[in-house]
Amino acid sequence: MSDTLAARLVEAVGAANVLVDAADTAPFLTDWRGRYRGAAQCVVRPGNAGEVAAVVRACIEAGVAIVPQGGNTSLCGAATPDETGRAVVVSLGRMNRILAVDRQNNTISVEAGCTLAAVQDAARAVDRLFPLALASEGTCQIGGNLSTNAGGVQVLRYGNTRELTLGLQVVLPSGELWDGLRGLRKDNTGYDLKHLFIGAEGTLGIITAAVLKLYPLPKTQTTCWLNIASPAVAVDLLNQAKSTFDAQLTAFELVSEASLALVLQHIPGATRPAAASPWYVLAEFSDADPAAVEGWLGEQMAAGAVADGVIAASEAQAKKLWALRENISEAQKIEGVSIKHDIAVPVSRIPDFLSTADAELAAAFPGIRVVAFGHVGDGNLHYNLSKPGAQDNAVFLASQAEVNRIVHDTVHALNGSISAEHGIGQLKREEILRYKSATEIALMQTIRQALDPRGLMNPGKLPGPG
Structure with missing residues (x-):
């Protein structure tokens, strides 16, 4: 790192x-x-938007690439620098910081470094719900959630992060x-500019703050674990639940026995909630009459759609x-390592894909061992593949390109997406070129070139420079 750049960065954020x-x-x-695994000239930790802007100006004037990073929970390498060591x-x-909570407007304004859990807690403190819910919520940050348009388990009811966002503050590549x-x-x-930056994985600028939607906090929640025979049954069950409960159905997750078996094997304290089954559904109903949910479930069991099931009797059991x-x-x-896929197809085509x-x-x-699970309510499955033996798996991993071709071609034939909620990052940067039209790729690159003509903002991620 040049002495000039080092001095400017220290001036902007302090030596520490x-x-x-x-x-x-x-x-x-x-x-x-x-x-x-990458390398960098340094890691800079700004404390406010003004400091971010000063850091960006210093790097751009020095011709140095910038890699924005939140909680570093990216599953596609989107927040990791390359191995050259030239980036900051x-x-x-x-x-x-939580900047403001407007209970009557049902909004919360937060800085990008807030963890998702902290935003959820701040909303809950005023009897409100911020509905984005991810397994990594204790460590992932709102800026990263926005940059990947994170989904999670409640998209069925509330939508992706894009649908939960009203306003942004962004430091541009300039x-x-x-x-x-x-x-x-x-x-x-005019143009709704915030949508340019949501899902852009830090390639068009650095999100520094956001205004997010809040909702009334549910007074009751009923959580069910249901044994089912197949994904086709899950799709039918989903549509029956939506017809009966409409927006009170807030989550509907599909879990395979292979997925559950890994949790039971490796996670201390995990116990099987009901008899073994090829597939399971984890459903959540908010502000629905628990007796109505129980009655509906009884009807599904009587009809043979559900073979067995558990309704959580307490919040602890639901957790x-x-x-x-x-x-x-x-x-x-x-x-161990597996070949992972984060795909989306129309809900009706989930059985066909599998x-x-x-x-x-x-x-x-x-x-081959298939570990499939995910958000059947919005058509998003996590479809992960490995061999049971470590030696066999090492050989299998070398076949990733062939595996991807089978999985992604199947998705594409069903008019789906090869990335539902994890993003593109480094992992799918070349892969996406096979499935996006040339016109679509050109439009993305045109926007990127207009905002970042030198290609210094998170290069090597998404189709674009670097």
């Missing part, structure tokens, strides 16, 4: 917040899965600060049921 020692920078240079990582963790922190639900004054779902990724990480992909992969890779 410019990390250069290897031990200090190491946690910021590896992604959560351990798949990507800008970590937003110090920017963790170092200018765009302040769009408006808590308006109607503002028809245990949710822990079975939320710890699948952690259990997989403990089990039957087709399972069959083609089994034929190509005998003995």
Whole structure:
């Protein structure tokens, strides 16, 4: 790092917040899965939007690339620098203030470094709900949630992060600060610029703050763990539940026995809630009459759609049921490396995707283990593949390109997406070129070139420069 750049960064954020020692920078240079490891000139930790702007100006004038980073929970390497060591990582963790809560407007204004859990807690303190819910909510940050348009378990009712956002504050690649922190639900004054930055993975600027929607806090929640025979049954059950309960159905998750088995094996305290079954549904009903949910479930059991089930009798029991779902990724990480996919298809085509992909992969890779789970309510599945034996798995991992082709071609044939909520990052940067039209890619690159003509904002992520 040049003396001039070092001096400007120290002037902007203070010497204590410019990390250069290897031990200090190491946690910021590896992604959560351990798949990507990079290097950087330094890690800078600004404390407010003005400091972010000063850091960006210093880096741009020095011709140095910038990698924005939140909680470093990216599953696609979107927040990890490359191995050249030329970039500066800008970590937003110090920017963790709740700026305002407007209970009557049902909005909360927060800095980008707030953890998702902190935003949820601040909303709950005024009897409100911020409905974005992820397994990583204790460590992921709002800026990262916005940059990947995070989904989670309640998209069925409340939508993705994009639908939960009213306003943004962003430092542009020029170092200018765009302040769009408006808590308006109607503002028809031209382009809705915030949508450029949501889902852009830090390639168009650094999100520094946001105005987010709040909702009434549910007075009651009923959580059910249901044994079912197949994904087709799950889709039918979903539509029956929506017809009966409408917006009171707030989550509807699909879990395979293979997924549950990993949790039971690797997560201390995990216990099987009911008899074994090929598939399970974890459903949540908010502000629904518990007796009505119980009656509906009884009807489904009588009709044979549900073979067995458990209704949580307490909040503690509901949390245990949710822990079975939320710890699948952690259990997989403990089990070992797998080839992971985050796909979306129309809800009606979920059974078609699973039957087709399972069959083609089994034929190509005998003995393959499929760990499938996800948000059946919005068509998003996490579809992860490995071999049970460590030695066999090492060989299998070398076939990732062939595996991806089978899975992603199947998704594309069903008019789906190869990335539902994790983003593109480094992982799918080349893969996306096969499935997006040339026109779509060109439009994305045109926008990126207009805002970041030097290609210094998170290069090497998404289709674009670097």
